Amino acid sequence: MSPAEFALFQEYIKEQCGIDFNEDKSYLIESRLSKFLIKFQLASFEELYRMLNKQQDAGLAEKIIDAITTNETLWFRDKTPWITLEEVLLPAYINEIRSGQRSKVRIWSAACSSGQEPYSIAMCIDRYLKRSRVQDVTLAHFEILATDISSTVLTLARMGKYDTISMSRGLDHEYRDTYFQQEGRIWKLAEVVKDAVAFRQFNLQNSFIGLGKFDAVFCRYVTIYFSEKFKKTVFSKIANSLTEQGVLFIGNSEIFFDYKENYEMSQYKNGAFFRVRGDSE
Numbered sequence: 001m002s003p004a005e006f007a008l009f010q011e012y013i014k015e016q017c018g019i020d021f022n023e024d025k026s027y028l029i030e031s032r033l034s035k036f037l038i039k040f041q042l043a044s045f046e047e048l049y050r051m052l053n054k055q056q057d058a059g060l061a062e063k064i065i066d067a068i069t070t071n072e073t074l075w076f077r078d079k080t081p082w083i084t085l086e087e088v089l090l091p092a093y094i095n096e097i098r099s100g101q102r103s104k105v106r107i108w109s110a111a112c113s114s115g116q117e118p119y120s121i122a123m124c125i126d127r128y129l130k131r132s133r134v135q136d137v138t139l140a141h142f143e144i145l146a147t148d149i150s151s152t153v154l155t156l157a158r159m160g161k162y163d164t165i166s167m168s169r170g171l172d173h174e175y176r177d178t179y180f181q182q183e184g185r186i187w188k189l190a191e192v193v194k195d196a197v198a199f200r201q202f203n204l205q206n207s208f209i210g211l212g213k214f215d216a217v218f219c220r221y222v223t224i225y226f227s228e229k230f231k232k233t234v235f236s237k238i239a240n241s242l243t244e245q246g247v248l249f250i251g252n253s254e255i256f257f258d259y260k261e262n263y264e265m266s267q268y269k270n271g272a273f274f275r276v277r278g279d280s281e
């Protein structure tokens with residue numbers, strides 16, 4: 001891939017999904033897009049770019065975005081958000097439902113990849129309710145929305161079927177044996193958990209207004225691919241989408257310097273999360 005070709009795709013990708021590749025990632029774009037040169041028998045990336053702009057293949061733009069995104073994910077990624085969900089948020093939500101302060105809880109997994117994150121949320125809630133013998137509040141009180149820009153990962157997520165390698169990444173045996181059924185090399189997720197999550201294709205560059213308000217947003221390991229400016233925009237739009245006292249979880253190894261404008265940082269058992277500031281709505 002020549003520097004000029006890299007510049008064309010760099011700009012295109014940034015415009016389409018906000019992912020910011022700098023020059024040292026040229027090899028990544030080249031390796032992820034080279035399959036299209038073979039498929040369409042093209043001589044150069046410039047030809048691919050021209051084809052993309054002529055819209056000869058209606059689904060090409062989507063396939064390029066699919067190929068470019070990094071979909072790495074695992075179950076219960078980082079330990080601390082789940083501890084915070086169980087020990088801080090769920091007891092408060094249950095009390096608020098019982099006292100009539102709220103009728104439901106809305107949670108958004110904003111870059112859900114193949115579903116491990118939103119399904120971890122649903123399993124975490126369900127197990128907590130069962131373990132605490134809560135009967136008047138059920139998983140049906142929780143609306144979990146899971147979105148991603150990539151249609152391929154969303155198709156996988158909606159199937160709720162995982163191979164042994166994905167199953168071995170972060171899922172303990174108790175969760176596995178309670179919520180999955182093994183069929184040969186595939187593990188099928190229980191319908192009760194699948195039904196608790198609604199999947200939808202959504203680009204974080206779009207307006208969040210139509211999504212409604214959320215009590216908690218998991219926006220983890222996606223803004224690491226964005227420019228500082230776009231990352232700031234996303235976290236500010238999330239602040240506007242949070243209910244009073246709503247919280248944002250980011251990845252434990254992610255850095256969010258200028259959160260103070262919209263959030264207050266809270267620490268719980270070695271994990272940080274961000275509560276929207278009262279004056280941010």
Ligand SMILES: C[S@@+](CC[C@H](N)C(=O)[O-])C[C@H]1O[C@@H](n2cnc3c(N)ncnc32)[C@H](O)[C@@H]1O
Nearest residue numbers: 017069071073111113149150203204220221222
């Ligand atoms: C590395 S995965 C993270 C998955 C999950 N949140 C986790 O922490 O395990 C990043 C996901 O972000 C999605 N993504 C990238 N750019 C996006 C955008 N502009 N809007 C929505 N999703 C995007 C990718 O398709 C990918 O599935």
